[in-house]
Amino acid sequence: MKKLINKPEDVVKEALQAMASAHADLIKVHYDPNFIVRADAPVKGKVGILSGGGSGHEPMHGGFVGMGMLDAACPGAVFTSPTPDQMLEATKAINGGAGVLHIVKNYTGDILNFEMAADLAKGEGIEVEAVVTNDDVAVQDSLYTAGRRGVGVTVLAEKITGAAAEQKRPLKAVADICRKVNAQGRTMGMALTSCTVPAAGKPTFDLPEDEMEIGIGIHGEPGRTRMKLKTVAEITEMLVKPILEDLPFKSGDSVLAFVNGMGGTPLLELYVVYNELAKILGGRQIKIARNLVGSYITSLDMAGCSITLVKMDDELISLWDAPVKTPGLRWGI
Amino acid sequence: MKKLINKPEDVVKEALQAMASAHADLIKVHYDPNFIVRADAPVKGKVGILSGGGSGHEPMHGGFVGMGMLDAACPGAVFTSPTPDQMLEATKAINGGAGVLHIVKNYTGDILNFEMAADLAKGEGIEVEAVVTNDDVAVQDSLYTAGRRGVGVTVLAEKITGAAAEQKRPLKAVADICRKVNAQGRTMGMALTSCTVPAAGKPTFDLPEDEMEIGIGIHGEPGRTRMKLKTVAEITEMLVKPILEDLPFKSGDSVLAFVNGMGGTPLLELYVVYNELAKILGGRQIKIARNLVGSYITSLDMAGCSITLVKMDDELISLWDAPVKTPGLRWGI
Amino acid sequence: MTVRRDDVIAWIQAYADVIAENKARLTQLDSDIGDGDHGTNMDRGFQAVKAKVPEFADKDIGAVLKTVGMTLVSTVGGASGPLYGTFFLQAGSATAGKMELSLNDWIAALQAGVDGIIMRGKANLGDKTMVDALLPALQALKESASSGAGLPASLKASAAACEQGMLATVPLVARKGRASYLGERSAGHQDPGATSSHMLLQAAAESWSMLAD
Amino acid sequence: MTVRRDDVIAWIQAYADVIAENKARLTQLDSDIGDGDHGTNMDRGFQAVKAKVPEFADKDIGAVLKTVGMTLVSTVGGASGPLYGTFFLQAGSATAGKMELSLNDWIAALQAGVDGIIMRGKANLGDKTMVDALLPALQALKESASSGAGLPASLKASAAACEQGMLATVPLVARKGRASYLGERSAGHQDPGATSSHMLLQAAAESWSMLAD
Numbered sequence A, B: 001m002k003k004l005i006n007k008p009e010d011v012v013k014e015a016l017q018a019m020a021s022a023h024a025d026l027i028k029v030h031y032d033p034n035f036i037v038r039a040d041a042p043v044k045g046k047v048g049i050l051s052g053g054g055s056g057h058e059p060m061h062g063g064f065v066g067m068g069m070l071d072a073a074c075p076g077a078v079f080t081s082p083t084p085d086q087m088l089e090a091t092k093a094i095n096g097g098a099g100v101l102h103i104v105k106n107y108t109g110d111i112l113n114f115e116m117a118a119d120l121a122k123g124e125g126i127e128v129e130a131v132v133t134n135d136d137v138a139v140q141d142s143l144y145t146a147g148r149r150g151v152g153v154t155v156l157a158e159k160i161t162g163a164a165a166e167q168k169r170p171l172k173a174v175a176d177i178c179r180k181v182n183a184q185g186r187t188m189g190m191a192l193t194s195c196t197v198p199a200a201g202k203p204t205f206d207l208p209e210d211e212m213e214i215g216i217g218i219h220g221e222p223g224r225t226r227m228k229l230k231t232v233a234e235i236t237e238m239l240v241k242p243i244l245e246d247l248p249f250k251s252g253d254s255v256l257a258f259v260n261g262m263g264g265t266p267l268l269e270l271y272v273v274y275n276e277l278a279k280i281l282g283g284r285q286i287k288i289a290r291n292l293v294g295s296y297i298t299s300l301d302m303a304g305c306s307i308t309l310v311k312m313d314d315e316l317i318s319l320w321d322a323p324v325k326t327p328g329l330r331w332g333i
Numbered sequence C, D: 001m002t003v004r005r006d007d008v009i010a011w012i013q014a015y016a017d018v019i020a021e022n023k024a025r026l027t028q029l030d031s032d033i034g035d036g037d038h039g040t041n042m043d044r045g046f047q048a049v050k051a052k053v054p055e056f057a058d059k060d061i062g063a064v065l066k067t068v069g070m071t072l073v074s075t076v077g078g079a080s081g082p083l084y085g086t087f088f089l090q091a092g093s094a095t096a097g098k099m100e101l102s103l104n105d106w107i108a109a110l111q112a113g114v115d116g117i118i119m120r121g122k123a124n125l126g127d128k129t130m131v132d133a134l135l136p137a138l139q140a141l142k143e144s145a146s147s148g149a150g151l152p153a154s155l156k157a158s159a160a161a162c163e164q165g166m167l168a169t170v171p172l173v174a175r176k177g178r179a180s181y182l183g184e185r186s187a188g189h190q191d192p193g194a195t196s197s198h199m200l201l202q203a204a205a206e207s208w209s210m211l212a213d
């Protein structure tokens, strides 16, 4: 295993310490239980937004804490949902009196832990709503599975919902914006290589030098199908088609297009993917109103990418454009 | 070779097309000869800043074109210096009447091509100055080599110099700021894996599963020494020590600390490196006044990192803090 | 023939050691059809439980099991944290105030624990989860008890049925948890959670096998 | 016994083909001690030159060589682009207006080209660069000419000396270009630029070997 680490079990804690010192102007880090809050939390009268999940997806979620996005994030162990006690303490720390929204990716672990946390927080008199993101079209037959995974849309939903909260909209309205982004968003991902979980010490799956996995998640789960490596034009088509058909996205739609790297893929290649995506969407008269290209929701050192499209309207665009000031995403301020 | 590409020879052009469409609000792309300019170039009365070099280092340099940083960037083929005709056209396109500064990384190819371009531009009546960055302490005996390579400092110099130019300082003063950042900056890098040049199709060097290279550049050149993999605490110490001794950095100094990923290393690990760096500098009473953690000057898909320190004063800090609006680096606006 | 408070603690400690020994194996099973952390998760949780033994060593069995549950909830994370956490919390409620357990008490505790897992995770038999190991174990325990067998024999029967249930997960296509994302590709692998559940009841059977009648 | 304009063009075209065939080899040499692009760089440049042949096929030799130089400068990049570009630009200046070259004209052209490379790259003999192949070639050419040998024989001697110079780069420690960063680790590898330079003069010797006396 080739990683810049000391002991596998210390990676998360050490990264938190680094974030605390590197971004002291934006965030504060609490330990035992671990969570990251924006430096000025709680913001009075504003809905607090909490997300969280296993570590290994950096900059998500800790890198999205700050003005205009998340109020707090709970990092679990690598690829392991955080625990209810973390979530409860974080919920209390960001409750500015207007309630707290939990943005939860649809994984059994995340759902169960956030449910327990919400029950505990409500028991302490805090109003809590939860929105579950489940945008991964790679998961078919969701009746026979734990349902679609929450992936790329989560990043975009956190940004847009954060902007709505910043306008001091009430909890229900903020949660509705988040649900809308999730409902109008779809993602599909692929891997060129497996990732290696530090504690496991070896790749989660083996992938021969000439093969790739289509329909992977963000935890080194193998995808649904394995096939010979193809050109990026063919790969992009394979990712976009099920996305477009699923919502469906139609000619004349405006979208936010997000090309995401899985952690081991350089920006150069992500731009090459974006180039193909722009061609495909252009050919279908779908307008890319806004875009994001980079590694924002990663899977440790996995090479590969995901594509997310969210159908946008004027309100969502103006919320996307609103200022954001976090370690991982920043503009307008 | 596992890459998200079509044909190796088309990668650079396709990435340029993607940047043009993804960042149409910030930049424009010219083809044949290839260069990227900020959307509002030339800015009247402002020194134009041009950089460039081989592709494969994204976001550098094209991703740093925009308000507060570069006016133009010339991308060469992967790891190959661009050509004088590109540089000449870009120089003309950004000349707002106050002259143009070329920021050149110290590689024979870049030096020779920029020299030819400067001669041609001067021939057309444009005032040109060149600053060569050469911050790589891995290169010893610079008398017996082509001299120290320009690496991490280049990113920081482009940001700080761009801010000075934005204040409409004259060419000589802008060039002096750039020289000062370079003179006060030092970098050292290491690799966990080789990178793979698309046209070559296989890794530039072989590195066994339990070994690493110390003192690498940003072009897949092997480093000066190869050794068994160590903990990140030991690695960071090995990178920082020669940096500190070389300038030297002393107790009481303020620095801009830059932990850079080589393209295949996830942000999580870069934070772990930053954590070690902060400990080492803290132990020596060197203050981290500002920091940057991320993959900004990369070497395709190489896993590894570099550490750059620049000694800062109040002026440099305020130039660093000044607004910047580029695809790759953005704050304050 | 009863299980005393110290026997319960001995069982928990024995299980923590079993998990530590089998950490890599559980993680490997989870790598095949999940995200490769089940061993690490369980080990983190049960090491924390072990460290807490001094705190609950003088409490009643209900309190012991509840503390185990709380500790798991706040240290394991993932799917297994809330599930095993709920198991112990519910088993603790069912045994509140008790200093020793009869066979019937143990049946009630296991019933409450398994009900808790099903209530929280909503898995059905055949979904390829820990439930596939636990439900047959509970069933066998009840049958053995009603046929008049004693505690050690019933625990043995329960662990054996648990093992069968665990092995029976191999051909199944997962419908719950991460493994479900693999669809048909999840068949042919043993479920990690079912495996750790079998280890739990196996540890009970072994740990309590020589209890005085 | 002279080299006519069409012979010069034939040489350039033959060299372009040699480069295309040896692209992988040159890139491999550059991977060992550089950045693995020398073959790709040279091939990109000489394919562009080949495409331009129709444009300069009716010009004088000086103009032909200058166009080759300009094309290399604007398509090769890296270190070799300005260096080979300057070589051809300077050789073109030395042969301006000529429609054919005597042996002495060729000596003058090669001298100007090599001087240009040294002026631009500031490499000394022994720095492990193309200069280590080119200087001995120039020297041998002059010696052969002054000993009275004809053009084909002198070209052969020149190419042979060039090969020796190229082979002599193997044990050297590089002091210029990217290979210099490797320090001692650059020894034991043949310099890619010296290799492409040898191919250039070898192509001249072969291409012009059957010129009528």
Ligand SMILES: Nc1ncnc2c1ncn2[C@@H]1O[C@H](COP(=O)(O)OP(=O)(O)O)[C@@H](O)[C@H]1O
Residues within 6 Å of the ligand: A079, A080, A081, A108, A109, C030, C034, C035, C037, C038, C039, C041, C042, C077, C078, C079, C080, C081, C083, C117, C120, C121, C122, C123, C128, C129, C130, C131, C176, C177, C178, C191, C192, C193, C194
């Ligand atoms: N809904 C569920 N009900 C019961 N057990 C479940 C459920 N979902 C998952 N499991 C169990 O959890 C195990 C995985 O646990 P673990 O790997 O620790 O958590 P995660 O899946 O979050 O990484 C599975 O093998 C399965 O037995």
Ligand SMILES: Nc1ncnc2c1ncn2[C@@H]1O[C@H](COP(=O)(O)OP(=O)(O)O)[C@@H](O)[C@H]1O
Residues within 6 Å of the ligand: B079, B080, B081, B108, B109, B110, D030, D034, D035, D037, D038, D039, D041, D042, D077, D078, D079, D080, D081, D083, D117, D120, D121, D122, D123, D128, D129, D130, D131, D176, D177, D178, D191, D192, D193, D194
């Ligand atoms: N200063 C120099 N003078 C002469 N030749 C040089 C010099 N620097 C490099 N070279 C030659 O250039 C060759 C490398 O060319 P190439 O790989 O195309 O460019 P780059 O080094 O920019 O990647 C070397 O093998 C060497 O022969």
Ligand SMILES: [Mg+2]
Residues within 6 Å of the ligand: A054, A079, A080, A081, A109, C035, C037, C078, C079
């Ligand atoms: Mg997990």
Ligand SMILES: [Mg+2]
Residues within 6 Å of the ligand: B054, B079, B080, B081, B109, D035, D037, D078, D079
């Ligand atoms: Mg090169």
Ligand SMILES: [Mg+2]
Residues within 6 Å of the ligand: C030, C034, C035, C036, C037, C038, C078, C178
């Ligand atoms: Mg798991």
Ligand SMILES: [Mg+2]
Residues within 6 Å of the ligand: D030, D034, D035, D036, D037, D038, D078, D178
């Ligand atoms: Mg080269």
